[in-house]
Amino acid sequence: MHSARAVWVKIAALVVSLATLLPIGFIIDMGVRTGWPVLSTMLFRQRVAELLLNTVLLAAVTVPLCIVLAVAVAWLTERSDLAGARIWSALAVAPLAVPAFVHGYAWATVAPGLHGLPGAVMVSVIAYAAFLYLPVAATLRRLDPGLEEVAASLGHPPWRVFWRVVLPQLRVAICGGSLLIGLHLLAEYGLYGMIRFDTFTTAIIDQFQSAYNGPAANTLAGVLVLCCFGFLTLEAGLRGRERYARVGAGAARLPVRIRLGWLALPCLVGLVGLVVLTLGVPLVTLARWLLAGGIAVWRVDEIGSALAQTILYALLGGTAATVAAIPMAWLSVRAPGRLQRALEGCNYIVGALPGVVIALALVTITVRVALPLYQSVATLVFAYMLMFLPRAILSLRGSIAQAPVELEHIAGSLGRSPARAIWAVTMRLAAPGAAAGLALVALGITNELTATMMLAPNGTQTLATGFWAYTAELDYAAAAPYALIMILFSLPLVWLLHSQSRRMAGR
Amino acid sequence: MRCLSLMLTRRCALALALLSGPVAAMAQTPDGITVYNAQHVSLTKAWVEAFTRDTGIKVTVRNGSDMELGNQIVQEGAASPADVFLTENSPAMALVDNAKLFEPVPVDIRAQVPEQYRPSTGNWVGIAARSTVFVYNKTKLTADQLPKSLLDLADPKWKGRWAASPTGADFQAIVSALLDLRGEAATAAWLKAMKENFVAYRGNSTAMKAVNAGQVDTAVIYNYYWFGDQAKTGENSNNVSLHYFRNQDPGAFVSVSGGGVLASSKNKQQAEAFLKWVTGKGGQDILRTGDSFEYAVGVGASSNPKLVPLNELQAPKVDPAKLNSKKVTDLMMAAGLL
Numbered sequence: 148m149h150s151a152r153a154v155w156v157k158i159a160a161l162v163v164s165l166a167t168l169l170p171i172g173f174i175i176d177m178g179v180r181t182g183w184p185v186l187s188t189m190l191f192r193q194r195v196a197e198l199l200l201n202t203v204l205l206a207a208v209t210v211p212l213c214i215v216l217a218v219a220v221a222w223l224t225e226r227s228d229l230a231g232a233r234i235w236s237a238l239a240v241a242p243l244a245v246p247a248f249v250h251g252y253a254w255a256t257v258a259p260g261l262h263g264l265p266g267a268v269m270v271s272v273i274a275y276a277a278f279l280y281l282p283v284a285a286t287l288r289r290l291d292p293g294l295e296e297v298a299a300s301l302g303h304p305p306w307r308v309f310w311r312v313v314l315p316q317l318r319v320a321i322c323g324g325s326l327l328i329g330l331h332l333l334a335e336y337g338l339y340g341m342i343r344f345d346t347f348t349t350a351i352i353d354q355f356q357s358a359y360n361g362p363a364a365n366t367l368a369g370v371l372v373l374c375c376f377g378f379l380t381l382e383a384g385l386r387g388r389e390r391y392a393r394v395g396a397g398a399a400r401l402p403v404r405i406r407l408g409w410l411a412l413p414c415l416v417g418l419v420g421l422v423v424l425t426l427g428v429p430l431v432t433l434a435r436w437l438l439a440g441g442i443a444v445w446r447v448d449e450i451g452s453a454l455a456q457t458i459l460y461a462l463l464g465g466t467a468a469t470v471a472a473i474p475m476a477w478l479s480v481r482a483p484g485r486l487q488r489a490l491e492g493c494n495y496i497v498g499a500l501p502g503v504v505i506a507l508a509l510v511t512i513t514v515r516v517a518l519p520l521y522q523s524v525a526t527l528v529f530a531y532m533l534m535f536l537p538r539a540i541l542s543l544r545g546s547i548a549q550a551p552v553e554l555e556h557i558a559g560s561l562g563r564s565p566a567r568a569i570w571a572v573t574m575r576l577a578a579p580g581a582a583a584g585l586a587l588v589a590l591g592i593t594n595e596l597t598a599t600m601m602l603a604p605n606g607t608q609t610l611a612t613g614f615w616a617y618t619a620e621l622d623y624a625a626a627a628p629y630a631l632i633m634i635l636f637s638l639p640l641v642w643l644l645h646s647q648s649r650r651m652a653g654r
Numbered sequence: 655m656r657c658l659s660l661m662l663t664r665r666c667a668l669a670l671a672l673l674s675g676p677v678a679a680m681a682q683t684p685d686g687i688t689v690y691n692a693q694h695v696s697l698t699k700a701w702v703e704a705f706t707r708d709t710g711i712k713v714t715v716r717n718g719s720d721m722e723l724g725n726q727i728v729q730e731g732a733a734s735p736a737d738v739f740l741t742e743n744s745p746a747m748a749l750v751d752n753a754k755l756f757e758p759v760p761v762d763i764r765a766q767v768p769e770q771y772r773p774s775t776g777n778w779v780g781i782a783a784r785s786t787v788f789v790y791n792k793t794k795l796t797a798d799q800l801p802k803s804l805l806d807l808a809d810p811k812w813k814g815r816w817a818a819s820p821t822g823a824d825f826q827a828i829v830s831a832l833l834d835l836r837g838e839a840a841t842a843a844w845l846k847a848m849k850e851n852f853v854a855y856r857g858n859s860t861a862m863k864a865v866n867a868g869q870v871d872t873a874v875i876y877n878y879y880w881f882g883d884q885a886k887t888g889e890n891s892n893n894v895s896l897h898y899f900r901n902q903d904p905g906a907f908v909s910v911s912g913g914g915v916l917a918s919s920k921n922k923q924q925a926e927a928f929l930k931w932v933t934g935k936g937g938q939d940i941l942r943t944g945d946s947f948e949y950a951v952g953v954g955a956s957s958n959p960k961l962v963p964l965n966e967l968q969a970p971k972v973d974p975a976k977l978n979s980k981k982v983t984d985l986m987m988a989a990g991l992l
Contacts, residue, residue, distance in 0.1 A: 259869070356821065358725055605716040616695060621859045
């Protein structure tokens with residue numbers, strides 16, 4: 148019985164995974180059709196070299212800065228006796244509720260001259276460092292202080308203990324968070340549009356707007372995909388194969404918080420400065436534009452319709468991604484194997500692809516081959532599903548792992564068909580994970596700009612595209628309500644992330 | 655916990671059911687016409703609202719940029735959901751026209767627009783016009799220091815001193831006029847010098863804002879940005895002055911915004927009614943009274959009195975049907991601008 152069930156789930160997982168290969172298949176197909184002579188002239192030109200240099204520099208400067216910042220803040224909130232550590236920890240995560248392009252909008256208002264690499268690096272660090280803070284703080288929280296005490300007892304001064312004992316244990320968290328940031332840097336459009344910094348993604352949109360889905364845009368998309376693979380490989384290499392696990396009887400003690408003494412004041416000042424940059428600037432700017440715009444910018448019918456459409460897409464996309472994630476998540480817990488690992492890899496790779504690449508592929512495929520789906524709600528929801536599938540799988544997998552397989556067997560022995568047994572027993576037990584996954588996907592969709600712009604059905608306006616349309620006309624006041632609603636929407640979800648990471652650490 | 659999650663699922667299902675109304679509305683093509691709009695969102699919105707009020711015909715708008723929507727229509731071919739295409743500049747219209755996708759414009763609509771604002775093919779018409787202008791920061795430059803021609807900006811003495819938005823359809827239209835007037839070799843050379851000299855901004859209004867703030871001395875943009883900002887608060891243009899090149903210079907190019915009905919339209923009557931309305935009194939009056947500050951082009955229509963009159967601009971003579979967008983993007987890519 149078990150194997151029959153597994154076959155169906157495997158087929159379902161296979162179908163979903165094949166769908167995830169669509170964008171990459173499209174890029175390869177377009178490359179082959181375009182032919183090497185044309186491709187090489189598109190590829191080996193000054194503009195592509197500039198974009199590549201920009202992208203590499205952006206990642207090479209931003210990611211290390213984010214690491215230093217995140218580790219420092221995480222150490223302060225988790226390991227020092229800093230006053231109000233819990234509040235600082237919440238404030239360190241809160242910038243995630245502000246979409247990256249709203250950070251860009253705020254900085255374009257406060258410092259209009261900010262542009263190029265320095266501007267892009269600064270705003271990227273501000274917008275994305277929290278992605279590293281979350282895993283680093285969670286790991287720091289559950290480290291066994293015993294190891295550090297042993298090192299100290301062997302005569303290592305505190306900084307060397309940190310360098311040789313604590314930091315290596317943070318390696319997995321740092322690598323994972325850095326990868327996440329790196330992929331965001333590759334995919335982001337709005338922020339760099341505001342800060343006037345050209346990356347592959349902005350150049351693809353420029354090409355799209357000057358020539359729709361021409362070969363130049365596809366070629367750039369191909370290079371962008373290679374950059375993503377480069378990051379994935381780099382992370383896999385740096386993460387290494389070491390395992391970090393505590394061995395020993397009983398539970399680890401809580402780490403002793405280190406007294407900051409006279410250093411407390413400068414540390415507090417630093418944190419206040421950071422919060423001013425990451426939260427103060429966007430929120431104050433937003434407030435300023437809302438005040439300047441007054442009641443006139445609250446065009447209720449327009450904003451209401453954008454809000455309704457955004458909620459609708461968030462729910463549809465969230466449901467689609469969660470449902471599509473079920474077979475894969477179930478397989479990876481119940482029947483892990485070589486095929487399952489290969490399929491799961493496909494799902495993560497598509498999640499790493501920028502929205503612009505997925506949208507470009509779907510625009511071309513639907514307009515040429517599947518015209519009834521062209522500019523349809525279904526296609527946009529499908530794009531969201533592809534982009535956010537990993538979020539849904541990860542959340543579901545954890546919950547399914549906690550649902551005992553024996554219950555499924557009992558349901559089967561009581562006469563339930565295999566599919567119904569999974570649905571009635573395991574999926575119900577996994578529902579909290581599914582709901583969390585759905586929420587994460589919905590958050591992603593609420594703040595999604597590029598794919599929505601390129602794939603939206605006629606007459607569609609979401610909060611993000613509405614915001615972007617007004618900023619393009621320099622009407623920053625009219626854009627402000629959209630940004631505010633997006634932030635309010637995201638806040639509960641970011642809170643969920645924050646509390647989940649604390650629970651993961653068991654405290 | 656289980657109860658909670660079940661409740662959540664039910665709530666979600668309920669919300670989905672409640673929201674399925676709008677999705678149905680979004681998924682099917684509503685009655686009325688679909689306009690692919692590359693004109694200013696606010697201008698078309700004003701046109702559409704007044705048109706629907708006058709005629710009762712509903713209009714769905716898809717917003718985008720000139721070349722994006724033009725190329726999109728070409729890709730969609732006979733299956734295009736669009737009934738009408740409106741642009742800011744002529745090259746995108748020429749692109750669709752060359753692909754033989756426009757329905758010839760009926761004589762009564764053509765008669766509403768003078769010949770110089772229509773393509774020689776007769777398959778679309780001008781709906782508005784805008785002029786190229788050289789804006790400069792008046793605290794940094796005086797009138798006698800300004801270039802005499804757009805082509806002077808290739809000179810090394812202008813290095814780092816002028817801005818443009820090369821990715822926008824506006825600037826690409828100016829380049830297409832240059833190409834038509836001076837030929838390929840001269841255009842390629844000028845673009846190469848431009849890559850050396852200019853500072854890139856995304857969007858003409860951003861470029862003007864930068865000139866106003868003194869981040870860059872000058873910029874090549876269209877005229878209405880300045881008037882639009884002056885009509886609001888002027889905070890992005892108070893330090894900015896306008897310089898028209900005149901003398902039939904490529905930099906004096908007046909760009910015709912086009913409108914056309916697609917041959918594939920299933921609602922041609924309504925689509926033509928819309929085009930007739932836009933080029934007629936109702937549509938052209940909105941250009942004079944609204945805050946778009948684009949020129950009216952209809953026979954006998956007058957533009958906003960704040961603008962320098964069209965016939966004083968000494969614009970070069972260009973057939974809008976001949977503007978070649980593909981060649982322009984190729985040349986700009988070769989120069990490393992795209």
